[in-house]
Amino acid sequence: MNKEIISDALNLLHDDIIEEVELARDFNGNLHNNQTKWIIITSLTCLELLVIAISLSLSINNNQIVNHHPIQKIPSNDLKELPQLSIGNFTSEGNGYSGIWVYDINEYTNNNPWDETMQLQTMPVYRNMVTTNDNYQHLWVDYNYMHDFLLDTAKRLKIDSNSLIITNNYNLYRPSIIGKTDDIEIEVSLDDIVIHFDSTISLPLNYHFDDFASYKEKRFVAQYIKEKYKEFINMKDPQIDIEGGDYNIDFKQSYNIEFFEVGDDAISQIINYNFNRIQFYNDMIRINYTDLSNKVGDYPIISVDQARELLENHHYITNVPYQMPGIDHVAKVELVYINNLYEKYFMPYYRFYVELPIDEVYPGEFEGTNMKNYGIYYVPAIESSYLTNMPTYSGQFN
Amino acid sequence: MDDDEIVSLYLKRDESAIKETKQKYGRYLFKIAHNILNNIEDSEESVNDTYLKTWTSIPPHQPKNLSTYLGKITRQLSIDIYRTRKREKRKSSEYAISLTELEECISNQHNTTKESVDYYVLSEAINTYLYSLSKEERILFVGRYYYVDSIKDIANYCYMSESKVKTKLYRIRQGLKQYLNKEGFDV
Numbered sequence: 349m350n351k352e353i354i355s356d357a358l359n360l361l362h363d364d365i366i367e368e369v370e371l372a373r374d375f376n377g378n379l380h381n382n383q384t385k386w387i388i389i390t391s392l393t394c395l396e397l398l399v400i401a402i403s404l405s406l407s408i409n410n411n412q413i414v415n416h417h418p419i420q421k422i423p424s425n426d427l428k429e430l431p432q433l434s435i436g437n438f439t440s441e442g443n444g445y446s447g448i449w450v451y452d453i454n455e456y457t458n459n460n461p462w463d464e465t466m467q468l469q470t471m472p473v474y475r476n477m478v479t480t481n482d483n484y485q486h487l488w489v490d491y492n493y494m495h496d497f498l499l500d501t502a503k504r505l506k507i508d509s510n511s512l513i514i515t516n517n518y519n520l521y522r523p524s525i526i527g528k529t530d531d532i533e534i535e536v537s538l539d540d541i542v543i544h545f546d547s548t549i550s551l552p553l554n555y556h557f558d559d560f561a562s563y564k565e566k567r568f569v570a571q572y573i574k575e576k577y578k579e580f581i582n583m584k585d586p587q588i589d590i591e592g593g594d595y596n597i598d599f600k601q602s603y604n605i606e607f608f609e610v611g612d613d614a615i616s617q618i619i620n621y622n623f624n625r626i627q628f629y630n631d632m633i634r635i636n637y638t639d640l641s642n643k644v645g646d647y648p649i650i651s652v653d654q655a656r657e658l659l660e661n662h663h664y665i666t667n668v669p670y671q672m673p674g675i676d677h678v679a680k681v682e683l684v685y686i687n688n689l690y691e692k693y694f695m696p697y698y699r700f701y702v703e704l705p706i707d708e709v710y711p712g713e714f715e716g717t718n719m720k721n722y723g724i725y726y727v728p729a730i731e732s733s734y735l736t737n738m739p740t741y742s743g744q745f746n
Numbered sequence: 747m748d749d750d751e752i753v754s755l756y757l758k759r760d761e762s763a764i765k766e767t768k769q770k771y772g773r774y775l776f777k778i779a780h781n782i783l784n785n786i787e788d789s790e791e792s793v794n795d796t797y798l799k800t801w802t803s804i805p806p807h808q809p810k811n812l813s814t815y816l817g818k819i820t821r822q823l824s825i826d827i828y829r830t831r832k833r834e835k836r837k838s839s840e841y842a843i844s845l846t847e848l849e850e851c852i853s854n855q856h857n858t859t860k861e862s863v864d865y866y867v868l869s870e871a872i873n874t875y876l877y878s879l880s881k882e883e884r885i886l887f888v889g890r891y892y893y894v895d896s897i898k899d900i901a902n903y904c905y906m907s908e909s910k911v912k913t914k915l916y917r918i919r920q921g922l923k924q925y926l927n928k929e930g931f932d933v
Contacts, residue, residue: 351848352829353868358892359822360869363814365876369888370813372881373895373903485786520780559905596905598882631907 430645432736433473435665435728436691447668447723448594453679453701455601456722457563459589459608461617462683470646471615471683471729474694477639478538485520486538494525498536502527505534505543539689541635557630559602566590566603573628574607581626585610589621595719604629622685623694638687640694647695649729652681655698658727662741665697668704668723671741677703679722683729696729749812756804764797771813775820781894782824784839788831792824799823821892840894847915848891851923868931875925879918886911887918 450456481487499509512527517535524537533544556565570588574581587610592603605628611617623638650658658664660675680701685694701722732738747766755763775796779789796819809815828841876884886904889895890911897915901908 351845351851353865354848354851354872355825355845355891356822357865357869357872358888359818359825360865360873361876361888361892362873363811365873365884365888366814366817366892367811368881369885369893370817372885373889373893520786521777602905 430647430734433644433647433693433695433730433734434736435695435739436688447704447721448701449596449719449721450594451718451720453703453720453722455593456680456701457593457603458591458682459587459621460682460684461587461611461614461621464652464681466614468615468649468683471649471696472619473644473647473696473730474640475642475644476689476691476694477642478689480690486523487520489523489538491516491523491525494523494536497541498525498527498534501534501536501541501543505532507532539636539638539687541637543633543635545631559630560600561603562601563590563593563603566605570605570607570628573605581607583607583609587617587621589625599717599719618683619685623687636687638694644693647734648731649696650731652698655681655700655727655729658732658738659698659700659725663738664700664725664727664741665739666723666725666741668702668725670704672700672702672723672725673705679703686726697726698729700725700727753804753808753812756801757808764801767797767800767812767816771816774813775816778817778820778893779824781896782821782828782839782841784841788827789824792820792827795823796820817893821894840896844891844894847919850916850919851926868926871926871929871931872922875922878925879921883914883918886914887922890915 448456478486479488495514498512498514502509502512507527507529511529512534513529514525514527517524517526522537524535526536527534531546533546535542535544556562557569561569567588567590570590574586574588578586586607589606589608590603591606593601595601606625607628608625609617609620611620619640623636623640625636627634656675656678659672659678662672664672666672678700682699683696684699685696687694702725704721704723728735728738747770752763752766752770755766772793775793776789779792780786783789783792796816799819800816803819807815825841828839876887879887882904886900889900889903890897897908897911900906901911904911906914
């Protein structure tokens with residue numbers, strides 16, 4: 349027997365096995381965040397965090413923190429000049445669907461600064477500066493720019509650039525440039541920087557930073573990080589965000605530690621929350637650096653009630669494989685930006701968490717439990733008159 | 747358009763079936779092909795051949811899950827192309843790396859000819875082995891060796907570090923080798 353024979357035999361795998369993996373490939377990737385696939389860590393039991401970075405007075409460039417002002421009155425002349433926006437299909441990243449598993453929706457938590465009482469009338473829209481071809485391939489990547497960014501990051505980590513082994517990763521879907529030393533790997537991609545640490549150093553004994561540490565434990569660690577590594581975080585007023593509380597396929601609950609800049613006002617806070625974040629895992633740090641330099645304009649947004657009406661009338665985007673079961677199934681709503689590399693514009697959406705009929709989703713997984721599954725449905729928050737293609741669910745998946 | 751409607755178009759011999767398939771699954775299929783071939787032109791060829799093969803195979807087939815059906819065709823066609831062009835000098839693909847890993851499931855690489863292997867029996871044995879694993883392990887194995895996803899991608903969607911993925915895959919491969927051996931396969 350040879351390896352090709354085994355590989356060929358895999359083409360006769362049972363469909364249910366393949367379907368299970370199809371679902372998991374995207375479902376798990378989107379479980380915590382539908383915008384980008386985060387790199388989640390599980391392996392190390394003791395945090396090593398900034399270990400290296402810590403001593404380093406690293407100043408991460410949380411660029412593009414936008415200072416906006418809440419707009420209460422909208423000059424009509426300005427609105428006329430706003431170009432029409434097109435909505436992409438950001439749910440088609442893969443072939444699974446977005447959702448969270450919790451016993452109660454209140455278990456799922458984050459520190460999204462938006463809430464329904466804000467009465468916002470407009471929100472900024474940005475043009476995505478990253479472009480792809482029709483096959484979603486990044487063919488026009490400025491590796492020199494990324495190289496400079498890598499060196500700049502290394503410099504901030506006080507790493508001698510001569511000690512870096514640098515390679516370009518010419519992946520069409522996720523191009524990047526990687527710099528490595530014996531202890532650190534820095535990967536600069538189109539929308540983030542990921543820093544991996546190989547060596548380990550334990551936190552003080554009473555800190556727990558394993559993957560499934562409780563909310564309280566993660567918050568405790570976050571406070572420690574915030575104070576100890578303020579310079580590294582490099583924010584004027586970093587806000588702790590303990591995001592998560594949903595369960596994985598083994599019914600284990602997990603939370604992520606994030607920080608975002610508080611901002612000068614409500615809108616800048618929302619923008620920072622969605623685009624300028626640092627996430628800490630037990631062997632890695634991820635820094636968002638979405639380019640928001642090309643602002644299209646401040647667009648009028650609809651209210652939550654108007655968004656609910658649209659949702660009820662099936663004007664939504666989702667990759668949940670069935671129609672929204674009814675407005676009374678809505679458990680939670682948030683205003684978010686879809687920070688997806690394949691979107692033409694970064695614009696706000698109302699994200700609805702809708703309780704799904706469990707027996708149709710994962711009968712095996714949920715049998716005999718009270719676990720609930722919430723599917724994610726997005727309704728554009730921009731007024732429909734500014735959209736060229738208001739989505740309407742037509743019974744199709746993706 | 748949902749899968750049933752697309753399949754229905756094939757059954758009616760409506761050529762828009764291909765357009766709908768391309769629109770819905772084009773990117774998904776291209777990813778499978780590109781994982782194996784690491785070449786844009788070859789991947790496009792594989793995906794286009796998938797549409798043709800689907801057109802000629804529905805009917806008589808009426809797949810219950812269209813994405814799985816299409817994915818299997820693309821995977822096999824891509825592997826065929828990979829073998830055809832194997833002699834050409836080209837960048838190694840994830841498929842080549844994954845094959846090297848699969849080598850660990852066997853120790854006796856040359857004693858059994860391809861023709862003497864009953865693929866159905868071997869596949870059933872692998873299916874049985876996979877059913878004996880945890881769901882997480884199945885996802886790791888099938889993600890790596892069926893979809894030929896990179897370790898990094900798998901780490902992303904399995905919420906693990908890359909080193910953990912590698913460690914687990916190694917154990918799963920060793921388990922498969924032992925299982926096949928126990929079942930009387932010449933590994």
